[in-house]
Amino acid sequence: MTAPAAPMRATATESRRPRRRRPFLVVGTAIIGALVVLGAVGPLFVADPAALVAPGFQPPSAEHLFGTDSYGRDIFARSVHAIWIDLALGVSVAVLAMIVGSAVGVLSGYIGGRFDDVVMRLVDILMAFPGFILAMILLVSIGDSIPNLAIALAVAQIAPFVRLVRAKALSERELEYVSAARVSGSRWYRTAYRHVLPNSIRPAAVQFTLVCGYSILNVAGLAYLGVGIHPPTAEWGVMVAEGAANMLTGQWWTAFFPGLMIAITVMALHFIGDELAGDPR
């Protein structure tokens, strides 16, 4: 084991800096924490998401906090059941994209040369699509299912991870600890993954929270177009799509509350990501 000593010290110095107050980080983390807890214990206390608990289109009341939809299902109960579906999708898309993107990015930056050129061209091509369109096309080509939805959304988000990690790896590989690892006989792939990668991953962490958010938004967008997650699944995007028509006829709550859940969740993720990124300079 050749533990890289220099960067370890660097992290230690960083943490000794006087701490700024970070209200956005606190708020964002608190919201996500609350959602995770509500998503875990909530389903034990609310109605079944498919149960017809009341006549259709009951406006919000003490009994039905978010009202009921056209079938008479409780929208609050459905929204609570949806928390974990949406969070799990967001996180799994981000995990997939980050693993593949960082693995490719660190190699591209560390190896450099031709390999790097080819990878960067590929990244350019991937980035020539708006992520949403790419995910839509991929999903239709590989077949509409939930695992494929996660894969399609993840592929659409790989490129920024590759770029971020590669950029950091490019500068990392010039540092002494990399030569030290090399001199001590560490093989190139080991150097790349054991030494350069851990020191190049931080920008990707910020992207991770943002991608969680984008994915939840994209799931909702795809659901509105009729692909990805389908009714009657209790998922926020599906619920917004189902309630869309009611907006014109006055039953605003059917789409409003699920959409609000999306907005709050994604906002919290953005708060966390923005604070982790630090103020731009």
Added chain:
Amino acid sequence: MIRYLLRRVGISLITVAGLALVVFLVVRILPGDAAAARLGPEASPEDIEALRAKLGLDQPLIVQLGDYLWGLLHGDLGLAVSTGRPVADELFARLPATIELAVAGLLVALVIGFPLGMLAASRRGRASDAIARVFAVLGSSMAPVWLGLLLIFGLYSVARIFPGPVGRLPIGMPPPEHITGMYVLDGLLTGNFAATGEALRYLALPALTLGLGASAAVLKMVRSAMIATAESGFVRTARAYGVPGREILWRDQLRNAMLQVLTAIGLVFGFLLGGNVIVERLFSWPGMGRVAYDALGSNDLELLQGYALIIGVIYIALNFAVDLLYGVIDPRIRLGGRSS
């Protein structure tokens, strides 16, 4: 300048070629039989075979690729299976509606995002900065469908300020004479101001939906670009010489921040062009995104493939234009500075 130009053209062409290849591969190689998918689960094997032959799917892949690329060079994107018309015709007929909406969305995004970004940067760390940042986060946290629904509910259902989501003009109103296909512009060019007025009213809500979301991105980019220049040496020097803060802000900082801002505008515009499938469906806007939505419903992969390709090419062309403008704005770039 010539070398810079050639290099940029070369990179763009390579990317377009790669794009065509990727679109082709995504649709043909990925698991799932295009013919079977199109005919649905009840199709007989003979029908599937017949359609495969008709689409050329029984040919070796390399032959298919050759046919596809050869067609592309002639502007042939194949036949849309769901309508029987050429894909290129289906999409280009709808392009003006999409561009009109995207331009309007970009204007909304700039009018809101630009001043707020400047404000946030010049009052960094103060309350107005925090408010602008919260606005930016909010704008990028709302699902576009949801934002559109809220606007429809508030400004149409309740307040009756703007018309409902029924397309580009009141039902029954003839469009202005076709020149560009953009109704606002055509109305002006032909002196049909009534049509322009109505077209603007019908454009308002979809443009707001697209623009509000995009304004968040513009705000963030303007803010961080301005802050980056605020910390640079030339601003410090100007300050030391006693140049008034306002003058530094508008003359020195803004000009130097324009590079990043321009990138942002290019990205946002591309996003507006491509990311409008949802908004076009919501507002019954007959643009390319609407075609893509219909293609999605009828499993028309040819049409979707054409859509993806056109969006990608527009995106690349925009980036190319932005790169050229860099050279115009910043002489260091066109005069041989290394560009990565």
